[in-house]
Amino acid sequence: MIAFENVSKTFRLEKREVQAVRDVTLTVEEGEIFGVIGFSGAGKSTLLRLVNMLERPTKGTITIHGVDISTLTPKELRQRRRNIGMIFQNFNLFQSRTVAGNIAYPLKLAGWTKAKIKERVNELLRFVGLSDKATDYPDQLSGGQKQRVGIARALATSPDVLICDEATSALDPETTAEILRLLKKVNKEFGITILLITHEMYVIQSICHRVAVMENGQVIETGDVFDVFTDPQHSTTQRFIQSVQQDLPSPHILQDWRAKGGKKLYRVLFKGSITNDAVLSQVTQKHYIHFNIVYGSVKELQEKLFGNLLISFAGDADRIHDALNELRQLVDIEEVTDLEG
Numbered sequence: 001m002i003a004f005e006n007v008s009k010t011f012r013l014e015k016r017e018v019q020a021v022r023d024v025t026l027t028v029e030e031g032e033i034f035g036v037i038g039f040s041g042a043g044k045s046t047l048l049r050l051v052n053m054l055e056r057p058t059k060g061t062i063t064i065h066g067v068d069i070s071t072l073t074p075k076e077l078r079q080r081r082r083n084i085g086m087i088f089q090n091f092n093l094f095q096s097r098t099v100a101g102n103i104a105y106p107l108k109l110a111g112w113t114k115a116k117i118k119e120r121v122n123e124l125l126r127f128v129g130l131s132d133k134a135t136d137y138p139d140q141l142s143g144g145q146k147q148r149v150g151i152a153r154a155l156a157t158s159p160d161v162l163i164c165d166e167a168t169s170a171l172d173p174e175t176t177a178e179i180l181r182l183l184k185k186v187n188k189e190f191g192i193t194i195l196l197i198t199h200e201m202y203v204i205q206s207i208c209h210r211v212a213v214m215e216n217g218q219v220i221e222t223g224d225v226f227d228v229f230t231d232p233q234h235s236t237t238q239r240f241i242q243s244v245q246q247d248l249p250s251p252h253i254l255q256d257w258r259a260k261g262g263k264k265l266y267r268v269l270f271k272g273s274i275t276n277d278a279v280l281s282q283v284t285q286k287h288y289i290h291f292n293i294v295y296g297s298v299k300e301l302q303e304k305l306f307g308n309l310l311i312s313f314a315g316d317a318d319r320i321h322d323a324l325n326e327l328r329q330l331v332d333i334e335e336v337t338d339l340e341g
């Protein structure tokens with residue numbers, strides 16, 4: 001529904017040029033939650049500003065519902081903007097307006113009657129769980145409550161896209177999880193497409209269906225969140241994933257293991273339904289050897305299971321060799337040689 005085709009954005013400053021976005025081609029499908037992750041300066045905010053037409057691309061085209069947004073008349077542009085809700089890291093609420101007043105604001109601009117505005121605001125307050133805060137002012141609210149108001153305001157005119165600019169970066173982990181649950185509900189109940197930018201892999205892991213990783217203005221990797229998490233291709237992506245998933249124990253545990261004469265270690269990756277099968281125990285029993293889980297976890301990602309275990313084997317060397325060959329047909333398994341990670 002939102003398609004970037006070879007989009008570049010260059011800012012021309014007095015003495016130099018900054019290429020904020022370089023030749024980006026990607027499509028955000030209708031009804032999905034699409035996350036763009038990257039370190040500071042990667043070009044994420046510029047990408048968002050291109051979607052809501054606060055910036056124009058230097059090259060390439062952006063189409064929404066098949067319409068090249070550079071061809072819209074001012075009137076069509078206003079209409080299109082009304083169909084894009086936006087929430088911000090710093091909430092951007094009007095401090096002088098009540099919670100209800102903030103949510104009502106876009107409806108007033110759109111010319112709704114007072115009665116209709118009241119009805120819609122109450123509906124939105126219920127949806128975000130703030131019915132008892134209608135007459136409070138933003139400075140009487142917690143960060144999480146402010147973001148709920150931001151979400152209600154962004155949804156007021158029933159947009160088909162919600163753009164989230166680092167929406168949880170100013171919140172503590174528990175409140176972040178609450179807001180992410182609410183965004184998931186927005187996506188599920190209203191079918192609203194969500195395009196978010198973040199520098200936190202936790203956000204991508206928690207709610208996104210697909211992800212694009214940006215670096216130096218370029219998209220360096222994109223795909224289903226499960227695939228990117230379980231098989232990251234680019235070293236920057238690997239760094240982001242390591243931030244939420246410690247897949248090796250700390251060096252002193254490994255040194256201790258080695259010092260005590262620990263055996264060879266193997267990393268086993270299980271993906272999806274295979275985690276339900278007792279693959280390890282079946283194969284090791286068949287070959288009359290034992291296995292020992294030294295470290296690891298099994299997690300849920302996109303409603304699929306993903307296991308990442310460090311194991312060692314005990315028993316006859318030839319039998320271990322045969323078992324390893326059999327396991328390689330069923331799971332990703334590799335010897336861990338770089339123990340310092």
Ligand SMILES: Nc1ncnc2c1ncn2[C@@H]1O[C@H](COP(=O)(O)OP(=O)(O)OP(=O)(O)O)[C@@H](O)[C@H]1O
Pocket residue numbers: 011013018019020038039040041042043044045046047199
């Ligand atoms: N209006 C502007 N004029 C000049 N340069 C800009 C402008 N906006 C962004 N840039 C530059 O473009 C590059 C990408 O910035 P952008 O804000 O899009 O990155 P980001 O990934 O969102 O980073 P952050 O998370 O720090 O906001 C940076 O080098 C930035 O300095």
